[in-house]
Amino acid sequence: MSTWIDISQRLDEQVATWPGDKPFSYKVSWSKEESGSVNVGHISMSVHTGTHIDAPFHFDNEGKRVIELDLDLYIGCSRVIHLPNRTNIGVTDLANHDLQGVTRLLIRTDAWKDRSVFPETIPPIQPEIATYLSGLGIRLLGLDLPSVDPLDSKELSAHHELAVHGIHILEGLVLDGIDPGNYELAALPLPLVHADGSPVRAALKKIP
Ligand SMILES: N[C@@H](CC(=O)c1ccccc1NC=O)C(=O)O
Numbered sequence: 001m002s003t004w005i006d007i008s009q010r011l012d013e014q015v016a017t018w019p020g021d022k023p024f025s026y027k028v029s030w031s032k033e034e035s036g037s038v039n040v041g042h043i044s045m046s047v048h049t050g051t052h053i054d055a056p057f058h059f060d061n062e063g064k065r066v067i068e069l070d071l072d073l074y075i076g077c078s079r080v081i082h083l084p085n086r087t088n089i090g091v092t093d094l095a096n097h098d099l100q101g102v103t104r105l106l107i108r109t110d111a112w113k114d115r116s117v118f119p120e121t122i123p124p125i126q127p128e129i130a131t132y133l134s135g136l137g138i139r140l141l142g143l144d145l146p147s148v149d150p151l152d153s154k155e156l157s158a159h160h161e162l163a164v165h166g167i168h169i170l171e172g173l174v175l176d177g178i179d180p181g182n183y184e185l186a187a188l189p190l191p192l193v194h195a196d197g198s199p200v201r202a203a204l205k206k207i208p
């Protein structure tokens with residue numbers, strides 16, 4: 001039995017996308033009957049669909065593209081904390097947790113209830129937490145939400161402030177039922193050379 005827990009959203013035509021963004025599609029372009037040997041499929045999707053990482057180029061024209069991102073960000077020890085029923089997430093919410101030695105922090109908010117529908121509102125991350133988290137040595141922030149900023153934000157203050165402090169973003173995790181604690185995380189982006197984000201297969205393994 002696998003000890004790895006899948007914390008990714010499944011990718012099919014039902015996956016929720018940002019309003020107005022490209023829908024997910026998988027199609028067999030060449031069937032076994034046509035080719036005589038194999039089914040060959042192709043996918044089309046926004047890179048901000050489901051469980052994905054943001055590259056800084058998403059919100060900064062001079063920012064790094066996916067291929068330039070350090071793989072160490074996305075593999076290794078992580079801490080899951082549970083912050084349900086919040087209207088936003090600020091330093092006071094984190095101050096109750098001992099985050100010494102944590103480099104990858106995953107926040108379970110439980111705020112995105114029906115993942116087949118894009119949420120109307122989410123509890124945004126307050127940009128001030130970037131200074132606090134970088135002071136602790138945190139380099140990756142993951143959430144069970146489609147964004148770290150309010151969904152209608154054009155400034156994307158939390159995205160920018162996290163980037164300024166060297167903190168990378170992992171969005172759209174499925175953390176339902178994941179107990180707070182320490183886990184090994186694997187959530188590697190694809191080797192997309194020009195992209196501003198990438199879907200990931202994210203998984204956790206409990207550290208005893
Ligand atoms: N910044 C968002 C994504 C985002 O803003 C977005 C994604 C797809 C289509 C439109 C978007 N924003 C439009 O204002 C994110 O958290 O990754």
Ligand SMILES: [Zn+2]
Pocket residue numbers: 047048052053054146171197
């Ligand atoms: Zn994104």
Ligand SMILES: [Zn+2]
Pocket residue numbers: 054146147148159169171
């Ligand atoms: Zn984002």
